[in-house]
Amino acid sequence: MSGRILVVDDVATNRLILQAKLSSAYFDVLLAESGEQALAITMAELPDMILLDVMMPVMDGYEVCRILKSRPETAHIPVIMVTAHNSTEEKIRGLDAGADDFLSKPINDITLFARVRNLMRVKMMFDELKLRETTSQELGLSDFLExxxxxxxxxxxxxxxxxxxxxxxxxxxxxxxxxxxxxxxxxxxxxxxxxxxxxxxxxxxxxxxxxxxxxxxxxxxxxxxxxxxxxxxxxxxxxxxxxxxxxxxxxxxxxxxxxxxxxxxxxxxxxxxxxxxxxxxxxxxxxxRDGLKMAVIDPLTGLYNRRYATQHMQRIIERSGESGMPYAVIMMDLDRFKSVNDTHGHEAGDKVLKEFAHRLQENLRGIDLVARLGGEEFLVVMPDTGPPEVEFAAERLRNAIDRMDFDIGDGNQIPVTVSIGVAFGGPADKIPSVLIQQADAALYESKATGRNRVSYFATAA
Ligand SMILES: [Mg+2]
Missing domain, CATH: 3.40.50.2300 (Response regulator)
Known part of the structure; x- marks a missing residue:
């Protein structure tokens, strides 16, 4: 295990002894001879751990520790206080200042390395979590932590x-x-x-x-x-x-x-x-976890969102390129959905969208991608599936919506239908947006020819 450790002590001999011990175990060592210097080096270098002498002139170890633990940039860096005595009062003062552990002088090697390795593991776990959190933040998905x-x-x-x-x-x-x-x-x-x-x-x-x-x-x-x-x-x-x-x-x-x-x-x-x-x-x-979930899930229906769907579709296409298997891209749009919202209110509209999503999932396989692209527009991608099965599946989906009215609360039920457009993809197709456009064109045909029906994009071949 490696890592960078800052050793803080006002006495040069003490610094050098610790530096020698830690270097022999392949840790990188930084040195500071005062509290002020320790703070400056910590902010500039962000070490993985700090061994902090308690007794120092001007700014003692407790104060340094308190400051480090109060700053978001340094709060998660483990601090081991190095004390001349080993009194309970000192330990409690240190723990209250945020210290993670204590070592007493003269420093015993077993204690030193057991502690350092243990806290280094904790630090790495925090680093990993913070890194993932940063990614979520960059995607604009989670608030800054306190x-x-x-x-x-x-x-x-x-x-x-x-x-x-x-x-x-x-x-x-x-x-x-x-x-x-x-x-x-x-x-x-x-x-x-x-x-x-x-x-x-x-x-x-x-x-x-x-x-x-x-x-x-x-x-x-x-x-x-x-x-x-x-x-x-x-x-x-x-x-x-x-x-x-x-x-x-x-x-x-x-x-x-x-x-x-x-x-x-x-x-x-x-x-x-x-x-x-x-x-x-x-x-x-x-x-x-929440950030990642929000990044890919539509909160209303629990289906994947457009961002995820586009990514995942790319993967399905790549896999088809390797396996040579066909797949299908299905676009769906609820018929006259605007009038559901206008007539019964948005709450009823949301109920319809949720129930619609539920029926889709019930009538598809686990390996099929089901996503809400926005509004009343949905996308299904069925990997490893050829035209006969796709036609069967698309008709089953249309029927699953049409055959039973939708509950919109207060004992009211309304009929809902869906228009469907299908495009067939194969190993030669490369671009998700092209297939989506083809399925969209077929969907338009379903809308134009009376709704509540399935149309297929006719390829030149
Ligand atoms: Mg000292």
Whole structure:
């Protein structure tokens, strides 16, 4: 794993020691000797991670961290605070400033690399999500995210898995008294997995030792392997005091760890930090998903839109070029649709369009492309289909609309018909718009010769 890490420390020796360690593991290292310089380099270089000394003159590490976490450009860059002491107060102050973890001097190599690799994976996941989100934004499809949600507590669900239920309940009470989170308690792997199945927790707190000899590390690994809990954060409670256990946990996919016994304040601070990160990535994911959906789906009918249809038709044409199989392009237009809107209102018109889309889908195959091009105009492309089947399908579609009246609400029903134009494509055809024009010409003929009928574009051949 590679990446660029900014090392910030006012003491040259400390910078050089960290630089040597990180370089030997093939990370690129940037150096800053003050808080001000750290901010400037971060804005200019956008490193993947920052190792930040707490004690520095003028601007200390807490302040640098707070500033970085308040800026949308830098809020998602993981920050590891490097402290001379290892006091709980210091950790809580750092977590409140938005720090992702702590290392104490002198720095232990196992701790350093376990942490750095873990946070580097998190950073890459965020980068990937942000990249996809940028694409959606460029397409004009999703709003800019509020990166500042790092400073806000939202509701969420926490599952505590401990080796005794009383202990877990005490933690849950402590969490509930300070954070707006729902909590659940389990004392073995099976119980934890069962609870997670019904209401997926945002954060798991998992003890190294579970009841009846259960293994917390195995639970961590299972949570990561399971599709429904893969995105949840996991805090491992290390009970044997060994750094190797914490490192193993991180390697298996824990997002954070805490050594037991712990100060409840530290647990609350870590939990809050993990919950914010989880909510942030949830939001990125759903923005991307909604953006992509909006890019290709007509919201009224749920059919593909023109943008998608044109792209996909190109692919169908290319495939036909390879396979030599024929395909058909079918244009459809509802007859006298304007009068439905004028007579019964737009709500009735929308109902008709939805029902129309539904009947189309019911009467076509999964592999057929069905799209609403706009207004009352629809396109169907049937790959791997020759003239006899297409004629049969087109007539079936016309009949599916004609044979039963459309419900427009309030117990009212109206007859609806559709005019259809068909063009046949083959391996030699290259351009979607030409075929659409041909189908359109056939559609015009259907309209001109009485509507509620199917016409075919006659090729010269
Ligand atoms: Mg210092």
């Amino acid at each position: 990166d500042h949600i790092f400073n806000k507590d939202e509701t969420g669900c926490v599952l505590l898995a401990a080796n005794n239920t009383d202990q877990a309940k005490a933690w849950a009470a402590c969490v509930k008294s300070r954070l707006p989170f729902r909590t659940a308690v389990a004392n073995c792997e099976e119980e934890a997995t069962n609870i997670a199945r019904h209401d997926t927790p945002d954060v798991f707190i998992v003890c190294q030792n579970l009841a009846n000899g259960g293994d917390g590390l195995r639970l961590v690994s299972n949570l990561r392997a399971n599709l429904s809990t893969r995105q949840s954060a996991v805090i491992l409670v290390v009970e044997d005091g060994k750094m190797e256990t914490a490192a193993k946990g991180l390697e298996l996919g824990a997002s954070d760890y805490i050594h037991a016994p712990f100060d409840p304040n530290e647990m609350v601070a870590r939990l809050r930090s993990q919950m914010r990160r989880k909510k942030y990535s949830d939001r990125l994911r759903s923005n991307v």
